[in-house]
Amino acid sequence: xxxxxDGAWYEDTWQILxxxxxxxxxDVAVSLKRWQAxxxxxxxxxxxAKVAVILQSDDNVDDLGxxxxxxxxxxxTLPIFRDGRAFSTARxxxxxxxxxxxxxxxxxxxxxxLLFLSRCGVDVVEVDERITLASWxxxxxxxxxxxxxxxDRRETIMAMRAKQATSQSxxxxxxxx
Amino acid sequence: MYRYDEFxxxxxxxxxxxxxxxxxxxxxxxxxxxxxxxxxxxNGLYLQLHAxxxxxxxxxxxxxxxxxxxxxxxADKYDKGYGHFTTRQNIQYNWIKLEExxxxxxxxxxxxxxxxQTSGNCIRNVTADHFAGASADEIDDPRPYxxxxxxxxxxxxxxSFLPRxxxxxVSGSAEDRAAIKVHDIGIGxxxxxxxxxxxxxxxxxxxxxxxxxxxxxxxxxxxxxxxxYLEAILRVYNQxxxxxxxxxxxxxxxxxxxxxxxxxxxVDEEWQRIRKTSNxxxxxxxxxxxxxxxxxxxxxxxxxxxxxKEFQAQCQKDEAFSLxxxxxxxxxxxxxxxxxxxxxxxxGSIAGDATSHQMRALADLTETYAHDEIRVSHEQNLVxxxxxxxxxxxxxxxxxxxDLASPNNGLITDMICCPGMDxxxxxxxxxxxxxxxxxxxxxxxxxxxxxxxxxIKISGCINACGHHHVGHIGILGVDRRGEEYYQIxxxxxxxxxxSLGQIVGPAFPSDKIVDAVETIVATxxxxxxxxxxxxxxxxxxxxxxxxxxxxxxx
Amino acid sequence: MQxxxxxxxxxxxxxxxxWRDGAWVLFIDEATRFTDVKKCEGxxxxxxxxxxxxxxxxxxxxxxxxxxxxxxxxxxxxxRVTSKWVPVRYREVIRAFxxxxxxxxxxxxxxxxxxx
Numbered sequence: 001x002x003x004x005x006d007g008a009w010y011e012d013t014w015q016i017l018x019x020x021x022x023x024x025x026x027d028v029a030v031s032l033k034r035w036q037a038x039x040x041x042x043x044x045x046x047x048x049a050k051v052a053v054i055l056q057s058d059d060n061v062d063d064l065g066x067x068x069x070x071x072x073x074x075x076x077t078l079p080i081f082r083d084g085r086a087f088s089t090a091r092x093x094x095x096x097x098x099x100x101x102x103x104x105x106x107x108x109x110x111x112x113x114l115l116f117l118s119r120c121g122v123d124v125v126e127v128d129e130r131i132t133l134a135s136w137x138x139x140x141x142x143x144x145x146x147x148x149x150x151x152d153r154r155e156t157i158m159a160m161r162a163k164q165a166t167s168q169s170x171x172x173x174x175x176x177x
Numbered sequence: 178m179y180r181y182d183e184f185x186x187x188x189x190x191x192x193x194x195x196x197x198x199x200x201x202x203x204x205x206x207x208x209x210x211x212x213x214x215x216x217x218x219x220n221g222l223y224l225q226l227h228a229x230x231x232x233x234x235x236x237x238x239x240x241x242x243x244x245x246x247x248x249x250x251x252a253d254k255y256d257k258g259y260g261h262f263t264t265r266q267n268i269q270y271n272w273i274k275l276e277e278x279x280x281x282x283x284x285x286x287x288x289x290x291x292x293x294q295t296s297g298n299c300i301r302n303v304t305a306d307h308f309a310g311a312s313a314d315e316i317d318d319p320r321p322y323x324x325x326x327x328x329x330x331x332x333x334x335x336x337s338f339l340p341r342x343x344x345x346x347v348s349g350s351a352e353d354r355a356a357i358k359v360h361d362i363g364i365g366x367x368x369x370x371x372x373x374x375x376x377x378x379x380x381x382x383x384x385x386x387x388x389x390x391x392x393x394x395x396x397x398x399x400x401x402x403x404x405x406y407l408e409a410i411l412r413v414y415n416q417x418x419x420x421x422x423x424x425x426x427x428x429x430x431x432x433x434x435x436x437x438x439x440x441x442x443x444v445d446e447e448w449q450r451i452r453k454t455s456n457x458x459x460x461x462x463x464x465x466x467x468x469x470x471x472x473x474x475x476x477x478x479x480x481x482x483x484x485x486k487e488f489q490a491q492c493q494k495d496e497a498f499s500l501x502x503x504x505x506x507x508x509x510x511x512x513x514x515x516x517x518x519x520x521x522x523x524x525g526s527i528a529g530d531a532t533s534h535q536m537r538a539l540a541d542l543t544e545t546y547a548h549d550e551i552r553v554s555h556e557q558n559l560v561x562x563x564x565x566x567x568x569x570x571x572x573x574x575x576x577x578x579x580d581l582a583s584p585n586n587g588l589i590t591d592m593i594c595c596p597g598m599d600x601x602x603x604x605x606x607x608x609x610x611x612x613x614x615x616x617x618x619x620x621x622x623x624x625x626x627x628x629x630x631x632x633i634k635i636s637g638c639i640n641a642c643g644h645h646h647v648g649h650i651g652i653l654g655v656d657r658r659g660e661e662y663y664q665i666x667x668x669x670x671x672x673x674x675x676s677l678g679q680i681v682g683p684a685f686p687s688d689k690i691v692d693a694v695e696t697i698v699a700t701x702x703x704x705x706x707x708x709x710x711x712x713x714x715x716x717x718x719x720x721x722x723x724x725x726x727x728x729x730x731x
Numbered sequence: 732m733q734x735x736x737x738x739x740x741x742x743x744x745x746x747x748x749x750w751r752d753g754a755w756v757l758f759i760d761e762a763t764r765f766t767d768v769k770k771c772e773g774x775x776x777x778x779x780x781x782x783x784x785x786x787x788x789x790x791x792x793x794x795x796x797x798x799x800x801x802x803x804x805x806x807x808x809x810x811r812v813t814s815k816w817v818p819v820r821y822r823e824v825i826r827a828f829x830x831x832x833x834x835x836x837x838x839x840x841x842x843x844x845x846x847x
Contacts, residue, residue, distance in 0.1 A: 203742075203785070204742070204743070204785055205785070206783070206784075206785050210782070210788050210789070224740055224745050224788060225745065226747070226822070226825060226826050227745065227746070227747060227826065227829065227830070227836075227837055228744060228745040228746060229744070229745040257833075257836055272836070273745070274743060274744035274745070275742065275743055275744060275745065276743050276744070527832060598821070598822055598825060599825060599830035599831055599832050599833075600830060604822075607831065607832075609830075609832045610831060610832055613832070659819070659820055659821065661821070
């Protein structure tokens, strides 16, 4: 399925390997189970090509943990759009483990979830044919403000209010407002 | 009360616009029903038996006269001239068209209201004590806490696709009027050793198919940690709550499965990790300081000795008024003021329903006499939190004219009742007609007062919207080969000493259930000692004696 | 004699509708009745295609029985409507005619039997 990153179509270079297919060449994405089982081989392989792990929704992010720093990409999966574990998994990868690589969301994803995924740290999304670059852009602009801090570090409404209050009280002191 | 600023206003307007787009995509076929359903539910829109039903949020139950008038307007313009106030302090409209819903959301936004997250597997509308800011036994006002939670949970990027719905309730008083032990998270305001306000956090209570009394995860959490701690609970739940079985997906099942201790360990671990990150939820103390400013008490009127005398005289002169005052008026912390409960339970009427005419009339009275504030209680009544004692007689007369003056607060006809199979797509039996029949049977007010405090709660299916698990007499409607049957449980209670009702025996057919309740009441009256309430007698005797009487002829 | 009709909720407004020869009608008496189970299943498949055309939500079949003009079975007594056919299940009676607690709302308002 097509991928979008930063509002543009994005070319996929990854081969998704099942747990039995041997490593040959090129960038490979493997399951968490395979990563854990063949960690040494995959680490060695990552010297010549990129390695990624695909987390299924019932994989526990703590089982990958700091290993994420050896990976160029981690994908989180929504087997159905209602399964919201990917949101926590993404956020924990970014915030708890400080993962800096590509964080991809894949599976059944609705336009209406793109902004939340991005706020949780996802930077590449796999989309179906209903999502266009225009609808991606529209979805990402859907909330004018936010009430919560996310990985995107958007300024919260609460922080904006605090600023307003400070500038107002300053203004009152200076006699300018 | 809380007022939207430019930010809140923009958020609800943008939401209406977004939903208009989602409805258009659905009607064009770009969204399947399966995909659209959670999106419409997160805007409070259900598909019920006859039409769509819209559930509008009334955060922690607080309404101004302007808002109540707008609810009446919506009832007339988009529905059939009435609305139904629910146990979650919301209002529901039963005859809504999908196509018109975005317009309704815009009309709501005009008066700082919305239907955001009133359904769906997300954090729902926050409920609180309907006597907040008025009751004499309050430790701290629960409304600023509730409002902060409302904002923090609105469009939460991480917690909008939870395993199941998630309900939070806040109580600020010694007496729990918000049923915090039967919520996914219940927050009780307490005092710590330094006499600062702190939070008691109860997790994993709930009704539904498998009822549980919640477990206390934290006895005394500093207020500044509230949102971090909630985030920790929600994250543990989002990761570990079951998603394979709809009926086992609530947090109560996770807590029961892990045990309260292990749940606490996981939450505390998560909480400590959140505290270490630089990205903590929100500056709670700063937000609370701002929000408290919205909930300062109104400017009280001067009350003269003459006023007080006159009120006493009115009570003495008019027996019906005096009855109403004794049942429906509660002590206010301010001298010369009172808290008045407006009964939406006139025997024979539909519990929680109000017509647009009643809403408008109440809005006018609220504006003139009640500091422009009216509340919805989780027991499906309305409340004026601040009225002068001196105005009570006039207000009562007005309520009599509106058929809203039933002096039955807390009595047997003050029933909680879900919409049941007359409206609800999930229901297995009707509940409203049963409540009506019980109301008529027990309508004699002398008799009601003799029976005393007795709470009947009726649900039309196992989902327990009618709170039957915590009814002193709980009634659950079931389907027996196409016939409506009703199962009775006794001894449930929502409050500080919360308990779950115990099923008394086989279910009764529709034509036997009112008599069965009569038998229970008669048994209680015969067995009670001194001033025992029904619940006290039941707690002393248990189900056996009631069972014997109920099934004697079998 | 029990027969089947196909029912659904109309997408735009949630109104209860019944299948009649490839279209949707408002009243249960006007619905196509099936005595042949196979024919009913076939029609249901057709009705399900209407879901894809954004006409209705979740069609299914129900059982109906005939009633005489002056007859009311237990459930229907509350509604007092002039319908020749009524659903067997009470839930469907409520869908067909309206809530039993608001006799002036729902389809019963249009099917009201005059009190005699």
